[in-house]
Amino acid sequence: MPLTTSSDMLARAQKGKYAVGAFNAENMEMVQAIIAAAESLSAPVIIQTTPGTLRYASPEMFFSMVCAQALYAGVPVAIHLDHGEDFPMAARALRAGYTSIMIDGSKHVLEENITLTRQVVLMCAPCGVPVEGELGHVGGKEDDLESAGTGYTDPDEAVEFVRGTGVESLAVGVGTAHGVYATEPALNRELISILRGRIDTPMVLHGASGLKDEVVQDCIARGICKVNFATELRVAYTKAATEYMRENPKALDPKKFGAAAREAVTDLVKEKIIVCGCDGRA
Numbered sequence: 015m016p017l018t019t020s021s022d023m024l025a026r027a028q029k030g031k032y033a034v035g036a037f038n039a040e041n042m043e044m045v046q047a048i049i050a051a052a053e054s055l056s057a058p059v060i061i062q063t064t065p066g067t068l069r070y071a072s073p074e075m076f077f078s079m080v081c082a083q084a085l086y087a088g089v090p091v092a093i094h095l096d097h098g099e100d101f102p103m104a105a106r107a108l109r110a111g112y113t114s115i116m117i118d119g120s121k122h123v124l125e126e127n128i129t130l131t132r133q134v135v136l137m138c139a140p141c142g143v144p145v146e147g148e149l150g151h152v153g154g155k156e157d158d159l160e161s162a163g164t165g166y167t168d169p170d171e172a173v174e175f176v177r178g179t180g181v182e183s184l185a186v187g188v189g190t191a192h193g194v195y196a197t198e199p200a201l202n203r204e205l206i207s208i209l210r211g212r213i214d215t216p217m218v219l220h221g222a223s224g225l226k227d228e229v230v231q232d233c234i235a236r237g238i239c240k241v242n243f244a245t246e247l248r249v250a251y252t253k254a255a256t257e258y259m260r261e262n263p264k265a266l267d268p269k270k271f272g273a274a275a276r277e278a279v280t281d282l283v284k285e286k287i288i289v290c291g292c293d294g295r296a
Contacts (some may be wrong), residue, residue, distance in 0.1 A: 017084050021144045022112040023058045024216040026181055027239040032291035036060035037283055038096060038244035040067055043276040045079050051283035054087045055293040062096035065103060069160050073110040089296040100254045104134045108143060116146040124171055131179040146218060149175045149188020166202055169212045183216045192220030203232055210237030227289045243286050247279050254278035
């Protein structure tokens with residue numbers, strides 16, 4: 015089916031008290047894997063690309079791959095710009111056909127974050143494309159994205175931010191980080207409940223790779239409607255491709271190790287879809 019926006023997906027998730035899995039793709043095989051997993055479990059799905067990924071290949075390239083694969087899928091698929099770093103990048107993704115845009119102004123002071131995010135919301139509104147903002151900091155490193163700290167989202171600022179921007183979803187800082195966790199993070203899960211009591215906007219959990227399943231599920235029960243997974247997919251892909259080449263050192267066809275990696279990512283995405291509770295929700 016044609017690509018859809020994330021608006022209806024997240025509204026349904028919020029009402030049904032589950033979350034939509036959002037998965038970062040780095041190449042064609044990962045796009046295929048994510049959609050295949052969603053189809054097998056009849057789940058809505060969001061495919062994401064970061065600024066670093068879009069410097070590897072253009073938003074037009076990734077849009078074309080996701081759009082082509084989604085046409086054969088029987089589940090809703092959205093393509094989302096993850097951590098758009100400025101207005102020009104958000105504009106290019108929108109022109110390319112992205113059906114969901116994130117503008118990450120969290121490195122700015124509140125007023126500047128509101129101004130930037132509002133500009134992107136106004137740009138995307140005529141196209142019916144929803145915008146995700148971020149308030150608070152998700153630490154760690156992912157692609158070119160790096161944050162030195164993990165700042166919690168202030169509930170009063172969240173109310174002001176939502177009112178001032180008109181975002182349709184909000185990435186919140188509750189103690190998660192991008193990349194690989196060296197130790198288990200101490201999440202302020204109660205903050206999610208507090209934020210849910212103050213704002214109606216669907217909330218997004220970034221940095222979920224490596225969290226225990228029960229932790230993710232508790233965050234969802236408290237009000238998270240979208241959960242982002244990136245690092246774990248990369249690890250699964252690279253591990254499977256490496257193992258294939260170790261076992262087949264004379265292999266020359268990249269389709270062979272690509273297929274092995276695709277299968278590994280498909281299995282992992284299935285697991286995460288079930289954790290999010292969005293299986294059977296398409």
